[in-house]
Amino acid sequence: MPQTYSIGEMGRLTDTKIETIRYYERAGLLPSPPRSAGNYRVYTQEHLGRLGFIRRARELGFPLNQVRMLLNLAAQTDRSCEDVDILVREHILEIDRKIRDLHSLRQELNHLLKQCQHGEIGECRIIDALGR
Structure with a gap:
């Protein structure tokens, strides 16, 4: 009899x-x-493997639509992995964009922090820059 799992397991x-x-x-x-x-869900080893795949893809930052695409591609074992490579390259480009955005945000916040005069909130340049 094949191994089964509850949702909690x-x-x-x-x-x-x-x-x-x-x-x-x-x-x-x-x-x-x-x-x-x-009326309890009864999961199989296949469910467990698929959920592990989904979790790992999510840990790597893939959005759900790309996880869906990866799952579909993974089911086509005799197909070229070129489409997987394309998805990963697109994801890397998105990660690079986010890194640039975060770097820019960090620079802006550091610039604001350097303007701090350590005075009172009523004269705070950071609060002013945020649009008080």
């Missing part, structure tokens, strides 16, 4: 909250499992 094994597992089911990323006689 799935959550513990993959460090995923139960509500997140249900969300992935509603979003169509994780197939809905069959139900037991007591």
Whole structure:
């Protein structure tokens, strides 16, 4: 008899909250499992592997639409991995953009901090710059 898991076990094994597992089911990323006689979800090893894949992709910052694409591509084992490479390159470009944005934000905040005169809030240049 194949190994089965409750939703709680799935959550513990993959460090995923139960509500997140249900969300992935509603979003169509994780197939809905069959139900037991007591109407409990009964997950299989396939569910566990797929949830692990989703979690790892999310840890790497892939948005859900790209996770969906990666899952679809992963199911096509005889296909070239060129489309996977394209998705990863696009994701790296987005990460690079975010890093540039964060660097710019950091510079702006450092500039504001250097203008601080350590006076009273009523004369605070940082608060003024934020549009008091």
